[in-house]
């Protein structure tokens with residue numbers, strides 16, 4: 001059999017890594033793309049079928065390929081009118097349903113399967129359960145019990161979801177909104193988290209006929225800002241001292257926003273100007289300052305950086321104005337489950353008496369989890385066997401600039417996308433991941449083409465400047 005590189009996970013990261021690998025590897029090599037969710041090219045973000053779940057980036061920024069920036073916008077433009085009816089053009093740009101984006105990615109994969117004379121892309125509809133080192137690579141074992149000999153693997157398992165809220169039998173998964181249809185139509189529901197996943201959850205609840213009260217809770221009660229038209233702003237010129245202290249860095253960015261305002265410009269111009277250097281900023285901060293960012297500043301950064309499409313933001317604003325959605329700042333002290341409801345005790349931020357909220361469901365929309373909290377069997381095995389170790393702050397996996405996993409036994413295993421969160425911070429959106437996919441494929445190809453004994457690592461020059 002031809003030598004094989006496996007890719008674990010067929011969301012955006014894995015799908016794009018697989019496509020770039022096909023181009024970068026010698027033609028005698030194959031790619032095994034493994035997906036446990038059943039649908040290739042969709043992942044968590046683009047698997048939704050709801051037409052009001054919009055991309056939170058403009059179509060112009062969503063090309064799958066770094067060197068063809070118009071690729072997705074052109075694909076959208078070629079769709080028959082009836083199929084593009086849910087695409088929304090706003091003064092801030094064009095926003096497409098995420099389901100359409102999933103279709104775009106699935107089509108790219110289909111083209112790759114079809115266009116190869118002798119198929120080199122093999123789709124495995126199963127969860128990867130383990131990777132065991134053997135001579136010449138790994139034995140990849142799936143949950144279904146099949147084994148494959150692979151020379152190396154790229155891990156593209158996406159965001160880890162962690163237990164953001166205390167356990168409850170009334171917990172609902174935001175990624176399985178079909179279960180929302182079973183809720184009583186007007187007894188209250190709690191959403192834990194107030195970011196973009198909450199925005200989706202509210203749309204899914206209403207879309208399934210839920211007319212009751214929704215309470216959304218997070219530490220600070222901040223909801224995503226809305227996209228607005230932006231113009232290019234120069235990348236701020238930062239001194240070494242600005243990069244050594246979070247306080248100085250924040251002050252410097254605030255000053256830049258003031259300067260933008262005085263020039264008649266929008267704060268979004270400055271936030272967007274930081275995007276190409278965010279990874280560099282993150283990596284420049286000392287670990288103590290990174291920890292301070294995670295503790296104090298992250299919610300503020302997230303709502304300014306990860307903005308909502310105008311129709312989605314308008315729907316949330318209308319919900320709040322009409323009293324259907326109440327956003328609270330605080331934390332959960334306890335959840336007491338009853339047979340059909342849970343009583344949630346909430347301590348409000350900034351003081352005041354604890355409040356008891358009786359809800360029929362708790363949607364955990366808290367976002368990213370840590371490796372040590374994950375129930376993912378593959379990750380747990382890789383860490384336990386020394387093939388991987390958690391990244392900084394337990395966010396994702398530790399990897400080098402060449403995307404290769406670090407760990408006592410790590411070898412020919414690479415990763416990309418949200419699993420690099422602790423190392424890169426800015427690595428969860430398409431514009432970042434598409435660069436990584438091209439880079440990781442080139443690095444894998446360079447390494448596997450080299451004889452095993454003389455493995456040479458090539459640095460990834462643009463890793464620090466992903467954007």
Ligand SMILES: Cc1cc2nc3c(=O)[nH]c(=O)nc-3n(C[C@H](O)[C@H](O)[C@H](O)COP(=O)(O)OP(=O)(O)OC[C@H]3O[C@@H](n4cnc5c(N)ncnc54)[C@H](O)[C@@H]3O)c2cc1C
Nearest residue numbers: 009011012013036037043044055056127128158417429430
């Ligand atoms: C709701 C939502 C909306 C978003 N919207 C945007 C947007 O508009 N624009 C943007 O740029 N970014 C957006 N993002 C960011 C998004 O994270 C990235 O764009 C990208 O989709 C991440 O893809 P991924 O492949 O790394 O992860 P995922 O999409 O999570 O895919 C990982 C895949 O791996 C599979 N998998 C996991 N473990 C195994 C295993 N052991 N074996 C086999 N398969 C496995 C999973 O089933 C899954 O399909 C959004 C994210 C979310 C969650």
